[in-house]
Amino acid sequence: MMQQGASDTSASASRAAAANADLPAPGSSTSPDHRPQWSPIDFPRLQMSTPARLALATTGAFAIGMGLGATHGGRTAQLRFRAEHAHRMPVRTTDWYFYHRSKNYHAVYGGLREGLKMGARLGLWAFGLVWLEHTMDRYRGRADLISTVVASLSVSGGVSLWNRFPLTTVARTTKQALGFGLVFGGLQDVLALARGNSVGYVDFVRRRLGSPASSK
Template sequence: MKAWRKHHHEALKLDSRMSIPYGARLPLCTSISFLCGMALGISHGSQTAGLRFRAENAHRLPTSPTGWYLYHKSKNYNTALGGVKEGLRMGGRIAFWTAGLLAIEDMCDRWRGRKDVVNTVVASLSVAGGFSLWNRFPITTAARTAKTGLVFGIAFGLVQDAVGYARGRRLGYVDFDFITGGGGGKGRKEEDEGLRFEI
């Protein structure tokens, strides 16, 4: 039983994208995207909050050392608070769209029965379309967003395929015999039957 579990775990890693099963890849990528979004949001939000505070108080600048001390203290507080709020907001948004991308990609993987760049492109274009609809972008902006999603999907999908192929995962568009239904597909079927017989 222990040997079967080990073999099943190795087979699952081999068949998974980036050698990470979907159950582990989803929270990992979502957490990383949240942290990246939070870092960007804190930087942008703190700068915006600082400029807003200066603009709102430009007509009542302090005239004493104590007043300047309280002014800068209030400014730092507002800057930090604005940065944290914007960081959480942006991190949550990026994590949400990242989770959507991975979920659609995994759904396409299961539906098509293979993991390749096509599913990643479909997922990235779907997320780009959903993002454009959510923000009510005009046609030109939506087209630019779709183009960015297409480029990202192709690049990210090819990277995943390259990693999977290097670790031994078969790719339909690389293995010509498998595409044409020749010896490659037959050999894979025989390998799968032999694996089931050994288990």
């Protein structure tokens, strides 16, 4: 029985050694069979993970929309207040004080309301853009400006469809979205190449020209 137990132990050790031999060594390149599934964390855009980019893009777009909307809304509210009270302008100093106080109140309220609306709108668009960009990266297995262009055009098409823009406005927003996608995606690709990351269409062109593709 002791010999049988020793033989079982040696057989188990042999199987474990064989299993460990199949695993890649730490720091070595993995074979295609053991290569992990592509993840955007491997080549993060702007050296940031997707949740961080979502939060930054949404917050930044909301802040920009808040500032623009508050400025436009405040001026519009002031003009509306003056138009509504043009037929009964104040005469005394006290009346002028209350007039300007009411005008400032309407300006602040109108600016805050319009700022929140525009900030939420731009924040939603930015969130959708980054999320669609990330989805295209996951679907295609690579991160480059093609995903950014597709995401920009998708958001532009959704906004145009939601607002029921005429064809001329749809064409203009589509051109703007295409330009934004090319510029923003191109800048991301330039930064990725500068850091030694791989860019899909650049590697394709290099393979066609016979030069080695960049790898990280």
